Amino acid sequence: MYHKISEVIPGSLYPGLSVPPRLFERQMRFIASRGFQSVRLENPTVAFHSEKPISITFDDGYQDFADAAVPILDRLRMIGTVFLVNDLIGKTNEWDTQLGDHPAVLMEDQTILDLANKGFEFGSHTRTHVHLDQSDENVQREEIVDSKKRLEETLGFPIQTFCYPYGGYNTTSVNLVKEAGYSCAVTTRKGLNTESTDRFQLNRIAIRNDTLMPIFVYKLWRAFRLGK
């Protein structure tokens, strides 16, 4: 689980969410050198049956994904899955700037379409980046069900995967994700996924600004050996 692929902007409220491009490149080279295949999440059964599957995810849809991450992934013939905040496409991360954080630009439609044509996967991260677990069912429906419809109308391809903002969700959220027709959803719960993991509550491994190479390797080892 990545967010921004960028240097930390001084004064940022969440410096941990920015992984510098050079560190990201080393992490991707490590994954590639160990024979992992980066997979799309849209069909988890297919993903699980790939050889050494790994899913590289990027929350929020920052422009730095296109600028910094894609060239590295392209060089290594890898792909990634990006979770978009529908109502803020082409704008900035208003859910953070409202709290006083620096604005970060989010990708616009055409950038997303170009990357989708190259094989990158796009999923929904709601319409406005809300705390679903603190929202009533009507709001959750707009954020989960409507975001899928709107993204599909705007982009013209199916949106199959969902990501709970802040890792916050409840039973209503999971039910709405299923009702909307998504094939899977990712959380911020730590760990490896197996075929018995609930595909609407998939685990991830958080990679942060301070996840230097020894820690990165340890995190992968821990997930594959201990399952968490």
Ligand SMILES: [Zn+2]
């Ligand atoms: Zn997010």
